[in-house]
Amino acid sequence: MVLVWERNWQVGENGIAAFAADDGRRLWRLDYRSSRATWPDTVWFAGGLVWHRTGATDLAGLDPLTGQPKKQISLRGGYCGGCMRNIATEQYLVGTRPLNFFDWRDGAAHGFRGGRHPCRAGVIVANGLLYTQPHGCKCVKEALRGFIAFAPGGDTSPQAAARLERGPAFGEPRATASPAGGEWPTFRHDPRRSGAAPATVEVDLRRLWEAQVHDQRLPAARSRTSGWPIPWAGTG
Numbered sequence: 001m002v003l004v005w006e007r008n009w010q011v012g013e014n015g016i017a018a019f020a021a022d023d024g025r026r027l028w029r030l031d032y033r034s035s036r037a038t039w040p041d042t043v044w045f046a047g048g049l050v051w052h053r054t055g056a057t058d059l060a061g062l063d064p065l066t067g068q069p070k071k072q073i074s075l076r077g078g079y080c081g082g083c084m085r086n087i088a089t090e091q092y093l094v095g096t097r098p099l100n101f102f103d104w105r106d107g108a109a110h111g112f113r114g115g116r117h118p119c120r121a122g123v124i125v126a127n128g129l130l131y132t133q134p135h136g137c138k139c140v141k142e143a144l145r146g147f148i149a150f151a152p153g154g155d156t157s158p159q160a161a162a163r164l165e166r167g168p169a170f171g172e173p174r175a176t177a178s179p180a181g182g183e184w185p186t187f188r189h190d191p192r193r194s195g196a197a198p199a200t201v202e203v204d205l206r207r208l209w210e211a212q213v214h215d216q217r218l219p220a221a222r223s224r225t226s227g228w229p230i231p232w233a234g235t236g
Helices: 158-162
Strands: 002-008 013-021 026-033 043-046 048-053 058-062 069-074 091-096 099-102 124-125 131-133 147-151
Touching: 002 043, 013 091
Parallel strands: none
Antiparallel strands: 002 013, 013 026, 043 048, 048 058, 058 069, 091 099, 124 131, 131 147
């Protein structure tokens, strides 16, 4: 079992310790400093090694039994590592901004800008797919928005395409991407999440009603000793 902690995230002071699962004895401990303060406690287990960052783009793979370095790689091209912890698979370290795939063997980057995740949420790698969620990112403008599952490219030969079965909707006109008139059938109006409708409104607008909503006010708490209400200094 490997435990990870941060001592000072602003300067990237971190620690790793490995313990034996059978009797709980500590096998080794490593205190190290990362060059980036963002997500300083990020440690991955892949290829039988415990990986941690040793520089802006450098990673060290440690023996899980001894803590001794077994491999060093440098991530090449397109590495950022912000907004969310990177995600490790057995073959790749998946970056988060953008979603580049870094090979554990040599650190080579395979760029992918088709998807993005919300900040502090991250993507999900499962079932052989990569899942993304709706986001408002402006860092990767090419990224598609929405709940999307990306799959490997697979076989794109004509023989593979011939195996596809045509469904009952094949050849039918596609539905328009934007709802007609002033309809608002889905979240933020349409699949592009534009938040706008082409409806026409009158030039002279008037207010029909208004109400004050205290949606951030918390109920008063009572002291355990005196029983008097304690005013809240902040909001929820």
